[in-house]
Amino acid sequence: MTRILRINLTRKESSWDVIPEAYSGMGGRGLSSAIISAEVPAMTDAMGPDNIIVLAPGILAATTFPNNGRLSVGGKSPLTGTIKEANAGGAAAQKIARLGIAAVIIQGVSTEPVTVVIKNDEVTFHSAASLWGKGNFAAVDLLKEEYPGTALITVGPAGEKGLKASAIIVTTNDYHLRAAARGGLGAVLGAKKVKAVVIDDTGGPGIVIAEPGKFKDASKKVTDLILKHPLIGGLRAFGTPLLVGLMNEMGGLATKNFSRGKFEGAEKIGGEAFAKVLGERKNAAAAHGCMRGCIVQCSQIYTDEQGEVITTGLEFETVGLAGSNCEVDDLDAIARFDRACDDLGLDTIDVACAIGVAMEAGRIPWGDGEKLAEVVKSIYTEDQLGLLVGNGCTATGKALGVTRIPTVKGQALSAYDPRILKGTGVTYATSTMGADHTCGNAIPSPANPGYDASSPKGQNEISAFLQSYFAAIDSLGMCLFASLPLLDAPDLQQHLVDVVSAKLGIELPPGYVMEMGRSVCCQEREFNKLAGFGPKDDRLPDFFSKERLIPGGSLFDVADEDLDKVYAD
Amino acid sequence: MTTQTTTTVRMFGALHTIRRERGLEPTVEVSIPPGGCAACDLARELDLPREKIEAVFVNHLAYSLDHVIQPGDRVAFVPTGIPGPHRFLLGIYGAGLENKNQTISVSSA
Ligand code: SF4
Numbered sequence: 001m002t003r004i005l006r007i008n009l010t011r012k013e014s015s016w017d018v019i020p021e022a023y024s025g026m027g028g029r030g031l032s033s034a035i036i037s038a039e040v041p042a043m044t045d046a047m048g049p050d051n052i053i054v055l056a057p058g059i060l061a062a063t064t065f066p067n068n069g070r071l072s073v074g075g076k077s078p079l080t081g082t083i084k085e086a087n088a089g090g091a092a093a094q095k096i097a098r099l100g101i102a103a104v105i106i107q108g109v110s111t112e113p114v115t116v117v118i119k120n121d122e123v124t125f126h127s128a129a130s131l132w133g134k135g136n137f138a139a140v141d142l143l144k145e146e147y148p149g150t151a152l153i154t155v156g157p158a159g160e161k162g163l164k165a166s167a168i169i170v171t172t173n174d175y176h177l178r179a180a181a182r183g184g185l186g187a188v189l190g191a192k193k194v195k196a197v198v199i200d201d202t203g204g205p206g207i208v209i210a211e212p213g214k215f216k217d218a219s220k221k222v223t224d225l226i227l228k229h230p231l232i233g234g235l236r237a238f239g240t241p242l243l244v245g246l247m248n249e250m251g252g253l254a255t256k257n258f259s260r261g262k263f264e265g266a267e268k269i270g271g272e273a274f275a276k277v278l279g280e281r282k283n284a285a286a287a288h289g290c291m292r293g294c295i296v297q298c299s300q301i302y303t304d305e306q307g308e309v310i311t312t313g314l315e316f317e318t319v320g321l322a323g324s325n326c327e328v329d330d331l332d333a334i335a336r337f338d339r340a341c342d343d344l345g346l347d348t349i350d351v352a353c354a355i356g357v358a359m360e361a362g363r364i365p366w367g368d369g370e371k372l373a374e375v376v377k378s379i380y381t382e383d384q385l386g387l388l389v390g391n392g393c394t395a396t397g398k399a400l401g402v403t404r405i406p407t408v409k410g411q412a413l414s415a416y417d418p419r420i421l422k423g424t425g426v427t428y429a430t431s432t433m434g435a436d437h438t439c440g441n442a443i444p445s446p447a448n449p450g451y452d453a454s455s456p457k458g459q460n461e462i463s464a465f466l467q468s469y470f471a472a473i474d475s476l477g478m479c480l481f482a483s484l485p486l487l488d489a490p491d492l493q494q495h496l497v498d499v500v501s502a503k504l505g506i507e508l509p510p511g512y513v514m515e516m517g518r519s520v521c522c523q524e525r526e527f528n529k530l531a532g533f534g535p536k537d538d539r540l541p542d543f544f545s546k547e548r549l550i551p552g553g554s555l556f557d558v559a560d561e562d563l564d565k566v567y568a569d
Numbered sequence: 570m571t572t573q574t575t576t577t578v579r580m581f582g583a584l585h586t587i588r589r590e591r592g593l594e595p596t597v598e599v600s601i602p603p604g605g606c607a608a609c610d611l612a613r614e615l616d617l618p619r620e621k622i623e624a625v626f627v628n629h630l631a632y633s634l635d636h637v638i639q640p641g642d643r644v645a646f647v648p649t650g651i652p653g654p655h656r657f658l659l660g661i662y663g664a665g666l667e668n669k670n671q672t673i674s675v676s677s678a
Contacts, residue, residue, distance in 0.1 A: 234582055234650030245581045249645045251629045272585040272595065552629060 002208070005101050007116060007123055009192055010049070010108030014123035019102050025504050027059035029085040030475035030520040031103050032074030036083055037523055039105070042530035046078035046184075047162060047191045055104040055153070055197070058477015061097035062207045065219045065499055066226060067482035069094040069291035071153075071170055072474060076531075077183035079164045079350070079392055080409045080434040083527040084183035087474055089290035089299075090170035091151035095201035110193040117147065117198040120205070128195035133157060135343035135380075136169045136177055143196055144175050153197040156345025158379055159186030163390035165350040166190060169342065172290050176301075176312040181347035182436060183411060184392070210505025218498035222486075225495075227295055229485035235298040236287040240316035242271030247320070251552045252420030254413070255324040256366065257356040258406045258543075260550045261417050265329025269319050274300075277331060282307030296481045302335045310335040311342065317437070320415025321352035322372055326359055333369025340376035346390060351376060353412035354389040354396035361400035404543045409434035409533070416441070418544055419554040421453050426463035426558055430538045430566040432524035438480060440466030454554065460562040465514075467566070472517030476500065525567055535564050574640035576601045578611065582648040583621055591616075601640040609634040612646060623649045 004023070007014045023031055032054040044050040054074040061068050071093035077084035096104065099120055106116075113128035131139050136156040143152050152171040159166035166186025167179040209215045226232065234242055247253040248266035255263040267273060278284040278300055287297040290313060299313040314335055322334045341348045355372060358364050363385060364371050378386035388396045393412040397405035406413045411434030418425025423442030431439035440463050442453055473483040476496075486493050493513060501508045509515070544556040575598040580588055585595040599611065608625040612634060624631045626645040627638060638644055 230650040232650070234648065237586070237650075238582055242582055245579070245645075246626075246647065249579070249581075249626045249629060249643075267596075271582065275586070276589075 002100055003102065005099075005104045005118065005123070007104065007106045008108045009106065009110040009114065009116075009194065012110075012125045016121065023102065025059070025506065026475065027061070027102060028056050028070065028072040028475040028477045029074070029087065029471060030516065032056040032072045032085050033083055033520055033524050033527070035103060035105060036074050036076065037527050039107075040076050042076075042527050043532070044076060046076040046081065046188060049109045051076050051188055053106040053168075053185065053189050053192070053194075055092070055096060055106070056102065057093035057097040058475060059500060060503060061477045062094040063209060063219070063503065064216065064293070065478075066223050066293055066295045067291065067479035068293060068477050070474065070477045070479055071096070071180065072477070073168050073180040073185050075185050075188045077185065077411075077434070078162075078187050079182075079184035079394075080411050081531055082183075082409055082434060082533060083432060083524045083531075084185060085433065085474065085524075086168070086180035086182040086185055088168070088170045088178040088180040089172065089294075089479060090178040091173045091291065092153055092170045092199050093477055094292060095151045095199040095204075098201040098206050099199070099204040100206070104197075106189070106192065106194065106197075109191070113193050113195050115143070115196040115198060116194060117200065119200045120203040131195045132160060136345055137343050139196065140169075140171055140175055140177065143198065144171070147198045147200065149200070149202070151199040151201075153199070154345070155186050155190045155195055156343060158344040158346045158390050159190030160195075161379070161382075161387070161390070162187045162191055163346070163379070163387065164395065165347045165354070165390055165392040167341075167345050167347050169345055172312075173292060176288075176290070177342045178290055178313060179342065179345075179347070181349065183433065184347075186345045209503055211502040215499060215502035218495050218502055221495045222499060223295060226482055226485045231481075231484060232296055235296055235481060238271030238275050239286075239298050239300050239314065240271075241269070241274045241314065241319045243316045244270035244319055244323070245272065247316075247416065248324070250420055251549065251554075252417040253324050254320055254406075254415040254417050256327055257325060257360045257404060258413070258417060259404075259547070261420060261554075262551060263324035263327070263329075265327070266324060268329040269323040269331050269334065273331060274314070274319075278302065281305065283309065288312060291479070294479065294482075296479065298481050304332065311338040314338050315348075317414045318348040318352065321349055321356065321412075325352065325356045325415060326372065327367040328369040328372065329367070330369040333372055337372035337376065340373040344376055344379050344390070346376065347392075349414055350392040350412040351389050353393035353406055354391075357393055357397045357402045357405060358385065358389060358400060360404065361402050363400060404547075405541060407435060408540060409537055411435045413437075417549060418540055419549040419556045420552070422456055422556060422558055423453060423459040423462040423466070425540060425544070425556050426459045426563060426566060427467060429540050429563050430463065431467060432521055432528055438470060440470055442466065456557040456559065456562075459558050460565045464566045467521050468514050468517035470517070471520040472513045475516060475520055522567070535560075538563050538566075574601070575599065576638065576640060576642055576644055578615070579645040580615075580617065581645060583650060584617055584646050584648045587617065587621070601638055601642070603640060605637040605639045607634070608632065608636050608638055608644070608646075611638060611644070617646060621648055623647045
C-alpha cells in the first residue's frame with residue numbers, strides 16, 4: 001500500500017499521492033489517528049467542514065494472514081468530541097488495500113447527496129439524490145445491482161439526519177451489513193452529504209509483501225496455532241452471546257440500566273438459546289465469516305421462523321444491552337432491534353443504552369421488546385423519542401432528566417458491569433475513545449495469570465497493557481477475536497512480529513507490537529488534550545462508585561490516582 | 570436431624586450441548602452431602618468430559634475442579650473454548666492452570 005487517496009468533496013476532485021515517509025509502515029487505526037492529528041484542528045466542530053473521514057485498511061490487509069480485513073474509520077467524533085477510530089469487518093478494507101491505497105481521506109462538503117466511486121486510478125462522483133433517505137438495506141440492494149462485485153460503505157437515515165450515535169456501514173462479500181459503529185462517524189459522513197463510497201478493486205495493483213517466503217512461514221504458524229486454540233470452537237458454535245450466561249453467573253451482566261448484575265431471563269437470551277434457535281430455523285447459520293480469510297467465523301445468520309434473514313453478526317454487547325439491560329428476554333425482538341439499527345445506521349451499544357435510560361425515565365416500559373425496534377424505526381418519521389435515542393445515551397439521559405447515565409466522555413458502556421470487571425472499568429474510564437470495551441477488555445498479561453478482575457489494585461497496569469495491545473491489533477487490521485489466542489502464547493506474539501517484519505521488509509524488535517500500540521494511544525491522547533480533555537474526564541459516572549451492585553454489593557473502587565497512572569508517562 | 574439442601578448446577582456452552590445431545594437438562598438440581606463434594610466428583614457424576622471443562626463457578630467466583638462444593642451453593646461448569654480474553658477476565662485462566670498442573674490430559678479431538 002503505497003499511496004494516499006485524497007477526495008475533496010467541495011471541489012469534486014481527487015488526488016493520488018505517494019505515502020509520505022512519516023506514515024510509512026503504518027496502517028489501520030495508527031495511520032488514521034496520525035492523519036487526523038496532523039490534519040484536523042482538535043477544537044474543530046466535528047460536524048463542520050474541517051473534519052475529515054479516514055478509511056484505512058490495516059498493515060496486513062489483503063495478505064494471506066488470517067482475519068486481516070478490519071477497516072479503520074477515523075475522524076473527530078461528534079458524540080465524544082475526542083479523536084475516533086471505529087472499525088468493522090466486511091470487504092472494503094481488503095479491496096482498498098488491493099488498490100494499493102494505505103488510506104482514503106475524505107474532506108470538504110458536497111452540496112448535494114453523492115456516491116463516490118473509487119476504482120483503480122479513478123474517482124468519480126455520482127448523484128445520490130435517489131438514495132438519500134433510504135435505509136441501508138434498500139440502498140445496498142440498489143447499489144450492489146449498479147456496482148456488482150464491489151464493496152460498499154454507506155450511511156443510513158440516522159447519519160443523514162446528523163444523529164450522534166450514527167454508524168458507518170460496510171458490506172461483506174455476500175452483502176450483509178457490518179458497522180463501524182461507535183462515536184457517530186456516520187453523522188460526519190452524512191454532514192458531508194456522502195451516501196455511499198463504492199470500492200471497485202478491479203485492475204488494482206494488489207499488495208506488496210517484501211519477503212514473501214518468510215511471510216508465508218510466519219503467517220502459517222500463526223494460523224495453525226489460532227486454529228488449534230479452544231476458543232475457536234466456542235465462538236463458532238455460540239458466537240459472542242456465549243458470554244451472557246458467564247457474565248450473569250459472575251453477577252456482572254448489565255441489567256436494568258446497570259442497577260443489577262444478574263438477569264432472570266439470561267438463559268433465554270444466552271449463547272446456548274441463540275445456538276438452539278439457529279440450529280432449528282430455516283436458512284440460519286451458526287458460523288459465518290464477515291470477511292475473506294476469516295478462520296474464526298464468529299458471525300451467524302439469524303433468521304425468523306419463516307426463514308427470512310433478520311440480522312447477521314448479533315453480538316454479546318447488543319444482546320446484553322438491548323436484552324438484560326432493558327429487561328428484555330426475547331431474542332427475536334433483540335435481533336429485530338439489531339436489524340433496525342443496521343438499517344438506520346446506528347450504534348447498537350449507544351442506542352440500546354439510551355433506551356435503557358428512557359426506560360428508567362418511564363418513557364418506555366421495562367421489558368418491552370417490541371418497542372426496541374419500534375423506537376429506532378420511528379427515526380424515519382422524526383419521532384421525538386426516536387431522534388433522542390439516535391443521539392445516544394448521554395443526550396437521552398440529559399433530556400429526560402435521568403441521573404444514572406452509563407457513559408464516559410459521552411459514549412455508552414458495553415454490557416460488562418465495571419463494578420465486577422474493574423480492569424474493563426479502567427479501560428472505559430481512560431480509553432482515548434470514550435467508554436469502549438474493544439480498547440481493552442481487561443485481559444491480564446500472560447505473565448500475570450493470577451489476575452483478579454474484582455480487585456481494585458493493579459487494574460491500571462492491566463488496562464494500559466490491553467489498550468496498547470488492541471491499538472496495535474487495530475492498526476494491523478486484524479480481527480480482535482483472532483488476536484485473542486496470541487495473548488495466551490508469547491511465542492505467537494513473536495510470530496506476529498515476524499509476519500509484520502516480512503510484510504514491511506524491516507527488522508522489527510520483539511517489543512514492536514506493544515510499543516506501536518502505546519504510541520498510537522499516546523498520539524490519540526495528545527489530540528484529546530488539545531481538544532480540552534484532561535484527567536477529570538477519565539472517570540466513570542459517579543453511581544458506579546456509590547451504588548452497590550445487586551447481588552454481591554461491589555463498587556467500582558479503583559483509585560483516581562490509579563486511573564491517572566494509565567497514561568502517566 | 571440433617572436437612573437435604575439442593576444445589577443448582579448449570580452447564581454452559583459445549584457442556585450445555587453435550588447434555589442436550591444426551592437428552593438431559595443443562596440445568597439440574599443435585600443433592601450435595603453435608604460435608605460437600607469436590608467439583609471434579611460432581612462433574613464425574615454428571616458424566617461431563619473433564620477435558621472439556623475449563624473451570625467451575627461457585628457462587629459467582631471461578632475455581633479449579635478440586636474446589637469443594639457445599640450444599641446450597643450456586644454452581645456452573647464452564648467449558649473450554651470461550652473467548653480468550655474473557656477466560657482471563659473471568660478468573661478462569663488461573664483456575665484452569667491449576668487444573669492442568671494436577672491431572673487433566675487434554676484430548677486432541
Ligand atoms: S471472527 Fe467474527 S468478527 Fe472476526 S472476522 Fe470472523 S466473522 Fe468477522
